[in-house]
Amino acid sequence: MEEQFIKPTERGQVTIPKEMREKLQINQNTRLRVYIDGNKVVLEPVSPLDLILKELEVEAREKGFTRQELDKEIAMVRERLMKELYSEGQ
Structure with a gap:
């Protein structure tokens, strides 16, 4: 995929190019992590x-x-879930 140059709006917003969104299956419901x-x-x-x-x-x-305690x-x-998912029909 070819690189593209974009420009932030006055509020710092950018649009991810359509081809990139399609390739990564990003839509309006996709959550994105942003970091430097x-x-x-x-x-x-x-x-x-x-x-x-998280x-x-x-x-x-x-x-x-x-x-x-968390572990x-x-x-x-995990054990309860595995039993529920895989022991139901047996």
Whole structure:
């Protein structure tokens, strides 16, 4: 894909070119992570799972969970989910 030059609006907004949006399947519902990498501004599509994990991390910190407590809770939820998904028909 060919590089393109774009110009921010007065409010700092930019439009991602259509070809790039289509290639990365970016639409109006896609969440993007924005960060600086050296002298670059990077926009990166974020999966719904990434958003859930971030929310869980924030909530765990607010509630004072230790890393060990969080790991234990995640393991219990994972085990329950696997049973629900894969043991239903057996």
